[in-house]
Amino acid sequence: xAVGIEKPPVGLSRVAISQTHGENSPYFAGWKAYDENPYDExxxxxxxxxxxxxENQVSFDLIEEYLKQHxxxxxGGDHNSNFRENALFQDYxxxxxxxxxxxxxxxxxxxxxxxFDPDRxxxxxxxxxxxxxxxxxxxxxxxxxxxxxPYYPGFDRDLRWRTGVxxxxxxxxxxxxxxxxxQALEEAYNSAKAMNVRVRGVLITNPSNPLGATVQRQVLxxxxxxxxxxxxxxxxxxxxxxxxxxxxxxxxxxxxxxxxNYREAERVHIVYSLSKDLGLPGFRVGTIYSYNDKVMTTAxxxxxxxxxxxxxxxxxxxxxxxxxFTENYIRTNRERLxxxxxxxxxxxxxxxIECLKGNAGLFCWxxxxxxxxxxxxxxxxxxxxxxxxxxxLNISPGCSCHCSEPGWFRVCFAxxxxxxxxxxxxxxxxxxxxxx
Amino acid sequence: xxxxxxxxxxxxxxxxxxYFLGWQEYEKRPYDAVxxxxxxxxxxxxENQLSFDLLxxxxxxxxxxxxxxxxxxSIFRELALFQDYxxxxxxxxxxAEFMSEIRGNxxxFDPTNxxxxxxxxxxxxxxIFxxxxxxxxxxxxxPYYPGFDRDLKWRTGAEIVPIECHSSNGFKITQAAxxxxxxxxxxRNLRVKGVLITNPSNPLGTTMTKEExxxxxxxxxxxxxxxxxxxxxxxxxxxxxGFISVMEVLHDKKLENTDVWNRVHIVYSLSKDLGLPGFRVGAIYSNNxxxxxxxxxxxxxxxxxxxxxxxxxxxLSDxxxxxxxxxxxxxxxxxxxxxLVNGLRNVGIECLQSNAGLFCWxxxxxxxxxxxxxxxxxIWKKILYDVGLNISAGGSCHCSEPGWFRVCFAxxxxxxxxLSMQRLKNFVISLxxxxxxxHHQRMNNSRRRSLTKWVLRLSFNDRAPEER
Numbered sequence: 001x002a003v004g005i006e007k008p009p010v011g012l013s014r015v016a017i018s019q020t021h022g023e024n025s026p027y028f029a030g031w032k033a034y035d036e037n038p039y040d041e042x043x044x045x046x047x048x049x050x051x052x053x054x055e056n057q058v059s060f061d062l063i064e065e066y067l068k069q070h071x072x073x074x075x076g077g078d079h080n081s082n083f084r085e086n087a088l089f090q091d092y093x094x095x096x097x098x099x100x101x102x103x104x105x106x107x108x109x110x111x112x113x114x115x116f117d118p119d120r121x122x123x124x125x126x127x128x129x130x131x132x133x134x135x136x137x138x139x140x141x142x143x144x145x146x147x148x149x150p151y152y153p154g155f156d157r158d159l160r161w162r163t164g165v166x167x168x169x170x171x172x173x174x175x176x177x178x179x180x181x182x183q184a185l186e187e188a189y190n191s192a193k194a195m196n197v198r199v200r201g202v203l204i205t206n207p208s209n210p211l212g213a214t215v216q217r218q219v220l221x222x223x224x225x226x227x228x229x230x231x232x233x234x235x236x237x238x239x240x241x242x243x244x245x246x247x248x249x250x251x252x253x254x255x256x257x258x259x260x261n262y263r264e265a266e267r268v269h270i271v272y273s274l275s276k277d278l279g280l281p282g283f284r285v286g287t288i289y290s291y292n293d294k295v296m297t298t299a300x301x302x303x304x305x306x307x308x309x310x311x312x313x314x315x316x317x318x319x320x321x322x323x324x325f326t327e328n329y330i331r332t333n334r335e336r337l338x339x340x341x342x343x344x345x346x347x348x349x350x351x352x353i354e355c356l357k358g359n360a361g362l363f364c365w366x367x368x369x370x371x372x373x374x375x376x377x378x379x380x381x382x383x384x385x386x387x388x389x390x391x392x393l394n395i396s397p398g399c400s401c402h403c404s405e406p407g408w409f410r411v412c413f414a415x416x417x418x419x420x421x422x423x424x425x426x427x428x429x430x431x432x433x434x435x436x
Numbered sequence: 437x438x439x440x441x442x443x444x445x446x447x448x449x450x451x452x453x454x455y456f457l458g459w460q461e462y463e464k465r466p467y468d469a470v471x472x473x474x475x476x477x478x479x480x481x482x483e484n485q486l487s488f489d490l491l492x493x494x495x496x497x498x499x500x501x502x503x504x505x506x507x508x509x510s511i512f513r514e515l516a517l518f519q520d521y522x523x524x525x526x527x528x529x530x531x532a533e534f535m536s537e538i539r540g541n542x543x544x545f546d547p548t549n550x551x552x553x554x555x556x557x558x559x560x561x562x563x564i565f566x567x568x569x570x571x572x573x574x575x576x577x578x579p580y581y582p583g584f585d586r587d588l589k590w591r592t593g594a595e596i597v598p599i600e601c602h603s604s605n606g607f608k609i610t611q612a613a614x615x616x617x618x619x620x621x622x623x624r625n626l627r628v629k630g631v632l633i634t635n636p637s638n639p640l641g642t643t644m645t646k647e648e649x650x651x652x653x654x655x656x657x658x659x660x661x662x663x664x665x666x667x668x669x670x671x672x673x674x675x676x677x678g679f680i681s682v683m684e685v686l687h688d689k690k691l692e693n694t695d696v697w698n699r700v701h702i703v704y705s706l707s708k709d710l711g712l713p714g715f716r717v718g719a720i721y722s723n724n725x726x727x728x729x730x731x732x733x734x735x736x737x738x739x740x741x742x743x744x745x746x747x748x749x750x751x752l753s754d755x756x757x758x759x760x761x762x763x764x765x766x767x768x769x770x771x772x773x774x775x776l777v778n779g780l781r782n783v784g785i786e787c788l789q790s791n792a793g794l795f796c797w798x799x800x801x802x803x804x805x806x807x808x809x810x811x812x813x814x815i816w817k818k819i820l821y822d823v824g825l826n827i828s829a830g831g832s833c834h835c836s837e838p839g840w841f842r843v844c845f846a847x848x849x850x851x852x853x854x855l856s857m858q859r860l861k862n863f864v865i866s867l868x869x870x871x872x873x874x875h876h877q878r879m880n881n882s883r884r885r886s887l888t889k890w891v892l893r894l895s896f897n898d899r900a901p902e903e904r
Contacts, residue, residue, distance in 0.1 A: 013629075083492050284742070
């Protein structure tokens, strides 16, 4: 995690030459293997299957159908808006109709258990921008955010690179399904203190990436109590909230706040995006929903550096305002993701592989611990290398997610066809058979 | 314990300046020919609204581009998933070609050296993140775009040190001014990392001369620092002398593969030339591989929507369109510029001679009651609240001389422009009649102007930063 500071060559900043963007980490070799030899059902059936990309490709047809039925959506929405107005619109408050539609969509995902005020919605070019922005606002260089492990590898870059903020891990393990405990929170906080580092907040991803599981209500309550006690912030990255297989199993921190009458809400900030639930990562649509007025205002001003294209806002405002569409989409998407999840779990089980019990996301958290030579990170990487180069599956090793227990791997299942998933499962099956 | 970061609680976002106040006032009662004819006319927003019809007719003739279709086939999925920070290859190619076309094809741009960002706002900030940090500074000629205070300093921690330019030589950059600025940074214990110029200039509306560009290149070479050339108005040059990009000068001087070649970076955007600020399309161009690599990764924090990249790649690949657009757009800008200059001249107000941009740099020194920034603010407020025109005061652009204003002409119709000139005429007449007794005083002021300017410069530097 330490950033080597050397004298910058040719007058560049330390940020420019640091390695904190994390792209030289060992597991990028998996991406390289895929890029050099990508699987194609017809043209390259023995290529590397990409299972390291958390994309949602199972519900595109629903969006394509919508656009076909409503062609005016892409060309300019209803008759009141027009190209000129839209092309000029760069107000960092965001298109009112889009904010309204997005706030309503977020409420629908939570089945009305939480409501979102469109005027509090701050738009950013993706959750990547949202998370960095919040870090700039909540912490100073040298401060830290506490994050439960395992966590999304991109956080190392998004939260630390340009902000100069540190990440201190809240260690979680399989003994309790990797749920955050009060003890782990205290330990993380104290370890930061021992390093003379000031903790500014806790950042959780709910549902979790890479676990593929929602955070339990009691754990959310504990975390909220903890941040209140320490007088720090809580950022809840809920970008997979619409990807929960059953709508009743996701508890948003927004619901907890509502139940508490918004007491201490000014320390809570939610991040959302349409990249996972709607499968639109290319459109760069993220949002910060903060219950703190000062954070909201500052975030809005700072979003100038990462505004959402007005063309995209217009398209999505129209689409997401169609309640019939959104209801059907949310429901169907959940069903399809569950079906995929069941398929991969079943397939892995047949191969003798157990996974963490998951209920959300675009991936499962697979346990290959029993197949390691030794319960070490090195062993995990050796096994991972075989899987990438021999089995030809690009999956993500737990160490890239800072998991403290070796042997776990994140395997994505929503970015490919069912046929491809079958092929992948067969390959794993054969590989494990050989291991025995 | 302080609950938010220093960045969140400081004023570096700059939103307390008059630039934003005028905007706010406009929002309260905006002019509308029918619904609010006495409302405030927005002349403080550098937008290009003169050529939308050209874009609209292209879109009508090419519906696939906005509908996620290529050659009749849907590419929705491909676009929806495309988030590669290297950018859509087809878009970068056409953007590089467009940039070249604007420069009369005197320079060519390699798409692999292009980094896409969500607007020039993001491009400028990203470049500073790559080139400077806290304790370091960039030198900027004054007057400059007020947004730079936020874009270059807020989150990066870097500082801006002004290169003071004066009306005595048409606000051109001089060796003395460069040296003064460098020395001034040194006195503030700031390490200078580079110079940032806007060419064509905002707010001056002038293109840089070859002499100035040579001066700058020699300076950055001698000091071993960077040069950022923000060329977002490059397509708005409507009159001679033409636009000379710093890239062109580097070519002419055969400086490829020298040190300085690696330290010159260009910023571009489609917000001004094409009038598409809402689409958030900016770019960094650099011959420095390390900068391109770092900026590319940083662009993750502000990528351009793939939907927009695709639409614009189709638009810009139509060379008939781009050729006609560039020419027609410049023609209309020239006309708007002429109207404003003549309209102002009719009421005894002169502008800095200019050949580019979406605005004029207007000299209202003779209308001030005192040759001070307070005097300038007095005029600005009167023009905002009484005359109903939101224009930008030179002080908010860090101009070292009070009395200059930036007035935009490309975001309003000709009728509205005429109305604004009419309102101004009435205002000037009323000023002249009420202040004929102070005419003698004004004569004395103009004689003492050079002394006052010198005195002002000292006192201006003594003020705390946020008062400038």
